[in-house]
Amino acid sequence: MALRAVLELLDIIKMIALGVLAGISFVSILTYGYLSWGNLSARGQGREDNDLDKPTSQPHIVFILADDQGYRDVGYHGSEIQTPTLDRLASQGVKLENYYVQPLCSPSRSQFLTGRYQIHTGLQHSIIRPTQPNCLPFDHPTLPQKLKEVGYSTHLVGKWHLGFYRRDCLPTQKGFDTFFGSLLGSGDYYSHFKCDSPGLCGYDLHEGEGAAWEQDNGVYSTLMYTQKAVDILSRHNPRKPLFLYLAFQAVHSPLQVPRVYLEPYRTIPNLHRRKYAAMVACLDEAVRNVTLALKKYGYYDNSIIVYSSDNGGQPRAGGSNWPLRGTKGTYWEGGIRAVGFVHSPLLRNKGTSCRGLVHITDWYPTLVTLAEGQLEEDLDLDGYDVWEAISEGRPSPRLDILHNIDPIYTKAKNGSYHAGFGIWNTAIQAAIRAGHWKLLTGIPGYSDWVPPQTFSSLMTHRWHYEKVSWDQGKSVWLFNITADPYERVDLSRRYPRIVKKLLLMLAQYNKTAVPVRYPPKDLRSNPKLNGGVWGPWYKDEEEQENQKKASDNIINKHPGRRKAAGKVKRRKLVGRRAKA
Numbered sequence: 001m002a003l004r005a006v007l008e009l010l011d012i013i014k015m016i017a018l019g020v021l022a023g024i025s026f027v028s029i030l031t032y033g034y035l036s037w038g039n040l041s042a043r044g045q046g047r048e049d050n051d052l053d054k055p056t057s058q059p060h061i062v063f064i065l066a067d068d069q070g071y072r073d074v075g076y077h078g079s080e081i082q083t084p085t086l087d088r089l090a091s092q093g094v095k096l097e098n099y100y101v102q103p104l105c106s107p108s109r110s111q112f113l114t115g116r117y118q119i120h121t122g123l124q125h126s127i128i129r130p131t132q133p134n135c136l137p138f139d140h141p142t143l144p145q146k147l148k149e150v151g152y153s154t155h156l157v158g159k160w161h162l163g164f165y166r167r168d169c170l171p172t173q174k175g176f177d178t179f180f181g182s183l184l185g186s187g188d189y190y191s192h193f194k195c196d197s198p199g200l201c202g203y204d205l206h207e208g209e210g211a212a213w214e215q216d217n218g219v220y221s222t223l224m225y226t227q228k229a230v231d232i233l234s235r236h237n238p239r240k241p242l243f244l245y246l247a248f249q250a251v252h253s254p255l256q257v258p259r260v261y262l263e264p265y266r267t268i269p270n271l272h273r274r275k276y277a278a279m280v281a282c283l284d285e286a287v288r289n290v291t292l293a294l295k296k297y298g299y300y301d302n303s304i305i306v307y308s309s310d311n312g313g314q315p316r317a318g319g320s321n322w323p324l325r326g327t328k329g330t331y332w333e334g335g336i337r338a339v340g341f342v343h344s345p346l347l348r349n350k351g352t353s354c355r356g357l358v359h360i361t362d363w364y365p366t367l368v369t370l371a372e373g374q375l376e377e378d379l380d381l382d383g384y385d386v387w388e389a390i391s392e393g394r395p396s397p398r399l400d401i402l403h404n405i406d407p408i409y410t411k412a413k414n415g416s417y418h419a420g421f422g423i424w425n426t427a428i429q430a431a432i433r434a435g436h437w438k439l440l441t442g443i444p445g446y447s448d449w450v451p452p453q454t455f456s457s458l459m460t461h462r463w464h465y466e467k468v469s470w471d472q473g474k475s476v477w478l479f480n481i482t483a484d485p486y487e488r489v490d491l492s493r494r495y496p497r498i499v500k501k502l503l504l505m506l507a508q509y510n511k512t513a514v515p516v517r518y519p520p521k522d523l524r525s526n527p528k529l530n531g532g533v534w535g536p537w538y539k540d541e542e543e544q545e546n547q548k549k550a551s552d553n554i555i556n557k558h559p560g561r562r563k564a565a566g567k568v569k570r571r572k573l574v575g576r577r578a579k580a
Contacts, residue, residue, distance in 0.1 A: 058150065058241040058371050059346060060303040062294065063363070064287060065112075065245070066339070067105065067159060067252040068328060070313020072320040072452075073280055074339050079320070080452075081277045082264065085288035086341075089305065093343030094390050095353040100401055100433070101311055101360045103328060103335035103445070105161050105185050107404070108310040108360055109247070113142045113162070113174070115364025115383040117402050119509065122517035124406045128163045130184050130196045130534060131525040134517055135163020136174060140379070143364050144175030147243045150373045153177055153236060157228045158221075158247035161185045165525065166538035170209050180207045180215075180228050182249065183534055189221045189249065189256040194534065202527025202534040211533045220258055221249045222279075226286040230293040238298040241371065246290065251279040253317040258282065273455035276318025304344040304370065306363065311335060315450040322451055325487040330445025331403050331431035333487055348391045356389045356396025357433070366390075402509050403431035408516055412442045415475035421496075424503040426475040432502055432509070436482040439492075439502035441475055449486070478502070 075087040102108040106127040118124045144154040156171045158181040163169045171179035182204045187194035192205035205212045261278035268274040294300040312335040313319020314328040326332025361383035389396040406429045415427025429442035478492035524537040
């Protein structure tokens with residue numbers, strides 16, 4: 001017994017040492033020092049039960065969103081990066097092996113929180129820049145707002161990246177009871193400063209609707225956000241439903257990580273890959289600590305944990321999507337096919353893989369339904385309730401995915417209506433999936449395959465990729481993704497009938513699109529004019545009201561949207577199964 005006590009003390013001292021290196025407080029290390037997968041009951045230690053509280057039948061929802069994690073960058077996809085927590089949670093839950101997101105940060109986050117495609121929110125193009133007067137539209141209730149209607153406490157910890165030019169754009173105005181994190185898309189992991197361009201720099205750590213100067217101790221953001229999430233769990237009553245959206249900054253560039261996490265990957269010669277691997281390892285540990293907190297504080301038995309990346313990885317920043325084609329920012333599979341899984345004691349078929357189509361818009365109707373909320377028909381959702389497909393292995397109700405239509409992206413020089421059989425202008429960047437088939441038009445983005453050997457070089461900027469030699473006049477591609485998930489065999493000339501069918505679907509979807517909102521830079525966004533902080537700069541109430549009215553009326557200017565939407569072959573009412 002004495003020897004065991006000594007060993008436990010040494011373990012705690014080791015963790016304290018690691019915590020000091022990583023910037024975690026002494027108290028938080030002691031909190032985790034005695035936690036392990038095996039010795040912690042899920043019934044909730046450290047909290048006294050109140051018999052007057054009635055336990056909730058609604059599940060606690062924890063949605064963990066990683067940033068720029070590549071498809072290959074998880075242990076169970078064959079990575080050299082060790083992710084024991086993610087591997088274990090996925091193996092005991094349901095792996096989503098036909099799961100799609102958007103190729104960039106803001107689009108994925110907007111579709112998660114609205115359940116709608118980008119063409120229906122005006123965010124079809126690129127991301128929301130820090131200097132743009134743009135944000136999530138005001139004409140549609142968000143996921144946290146729907147959850148609040150049925151009694152949920154809602155919390156966002158981490159990255160927002162959905163606009164902030166006015167107060168009404170902030171997370172606390174979009175349904176979250178609390179917010180702690182960053183408003184921008186990236187920044188320094190320690191100082192929490194971000195420069196959008198030379199001379200345009202500001203502080204980007206916020207709590208609620210103000211800068212969190214007093215909470216900034218220079219702690220690495222992955223560790224800081226984990227501690228904040230655990231604090232929320234420790235204070236909340238597990239008998240009341242909770243929605244925790246934990247949107248980590250990791251593993252987005254800049255490539256920064258506490259030195260202690262680099263040691264296991266010292267043999268990786270490529271510096272970018274080495275740092276990236278260490279960041280993923282730190283993220284994996286963070287997910288472990290959040291899961292342990294769910295068990296310690298009595299949430300786990302009635303919880304649903306969803307893990308997702310927001311887009312594909314960026315090889316030039318250490319990420320790997322091998323063997324998929326393309327990278328972050330593209331509509332090839334490497335940009336939009338994501339790591340994802342669901343872990344929950346409430347799953348019926350645990351330890352399985354879901355190979356039905358699932359898209360990030362599906363979380364909105366799925367989670368609202370699980371929360372016993374209401375989904376009115378006039379929500380015009382593009383998502384589907386996929387819980388039965390995930391939990392019970394039933395066929396997915398989703399038969400197609402509109403990956404996007406971006407009318408202002410650079411046009412393909414030789415694209416035309418003629419190339420699109422008079423149905424669609426193939427100069428326009430667009431991508432759609434229907435059943436086994438995927439069609440791309442315009443310029444889909446960087447199209448090479450980047451194999452693991454790429455990262456074996458000491459020369460960070462030298463690449464050993466498979467270069468695609470394709471006709472620059474090409475503007476249409478067709479792939480059978482089920483048979484050819486790596487997009488190596490273009491079938492557009494062999495199956496013109498299928499090309500025409502998918503072009504017609506694009507044209508029908510496009511009739512439902514609202515105008516793109518991508519405003520020019522606003523000089524008033526400069527943090528120097530706002531106390532050195534990135535934050536709302538629209539101050540005039542009348543101006544704010546005019547902007548809100550313009551956004552709310554955007555659909556009324558295009559009444560054909562709802563009519564045309566009915567022509568698109570997709571299920572409109574959640575809970576009704578689509579016919580093949």
